[in-house]
Amino acid sequence: GDSVTQMEGPVTLSEEAFLTINCTYTATGYPSLFWYVQYPGEGLQLLLKATKADDKGSNKGFEATYRKETTSFHLEKGSVQVSDSAVYFCALSGYSSASKIIFGSGTRLSIRP
Amino acid sequence: EAGVVQSPRYKIIEKKQPVAFWCNPISGHNTLYWYLQNLGQGPELLIRYENEEAVDDSQLPKDRFSAERLKGVDSTLKIQPAELGDSAVYLCASSLGTSGGANEQFFGPGTRLTVL
Numbered sequence: 001g002d003s004v005t006q007m008e009g010p011v012t013l014s015e016e017a018f019l020t021i022n023c024t025y026t027a028t029g030y031p032s033l034f035w036y037v038q039y040p041g042e043g044l045q046l047l048l049k050a051t052k053a054d055d056k057g058s059n060k061g062f063e064a065t066y067r068k069e070t071t072s073f074h075l076e077k078g079s080v081q082v083s084d085s086a087v088y089f090c091a092l093s094g095y096s097s098a099s100k101i102i103f104g105s106g107t108r109l110s111i112r113p
Numbered sequence: 114e115a116g117v118v119q120s121p122r123y124k125i126i127e128k129k130q131p132v133a134f135w136c137n138p139i140s141g142h143n144t145l146y147w148y149l150q151n152l153g154q155g156p157e158l159l160i161r162y163e164n165e166e167a168v169d170d171s172q173l174p175k176d177r178f179s180a181e182r183l184k185g186v187d188s189t190l191k192i193q194p195a196e197l198g199d200s201a202v203y204l205c206a207s208s209l210g211t212s213g214g215a216n217e218q219f220f221g222p223g224t225r226l227t228v229l
Contacts, residue, residue, distance in 0.1 A: 103155025
């Protein structure tokens with residue numbers, strides 16, 4: 001079945017460092033891909049998404065490109081801030097079941113001032 | 114615009130006791146979802162409603178879990194009796210629909226359940 005694998009955390013970086021969180025997926029057809037973020041004490045929020053191959057999703061300085069050839073959707077940010085500390089979830093919505101989101105296990109990110 | 118509202122935010126009960134969680138989706142959202150999130154894991158879908166109809170409850174453990182969405186708006190998720198392994202965060206989400214741009218899901222803050 002469809003699945004998402006993302007790099008395990010926790011990831012700890014200094015402020016202004018470059019961030020990459022790896023995500024790969026397994027799915028039939030052409031899924032939509034998402035990154036969700038969960039700040040402490042808050043609900044999951046959609047950070048960005050991409051719905052077809054080579055699409056780039058971006059928001060709040062974060063980017064991820066839908067790479068069908070490598071079945072990847074890695075999250076990147078050029079200069080992280082303390083306020084980016086959160087748990088990040090990679091997810092997919094399958095072509096055959098657009099309403100069902102399958103999540104990765106999450107990566108906890110901590111940014112040191 | 115108000116987001117998805119859940120209550121209570123925290124609940125501590127003893128095993129074998131019943132517990133209920135309540136969710137109020139975003140106004141106008143026809144689709145409502147309940148997810149289970151274990152510690153260190155991503156959310157997993159328990160049940161999805163289209164208006165008042167449960168259209169996907171394949172992951173809901175029906176021996177002890179039940180859910181309802183009587184008027185197609187608010188929803189309640191119940192566990193009876195609770196077991197130690199039910200300790201987790203229960204998330205509610207809603208979306209306008211399930212196709213195209215309408216399927217973006219908006220999540221509530223969750224209810225953290227601790228079973229002692």
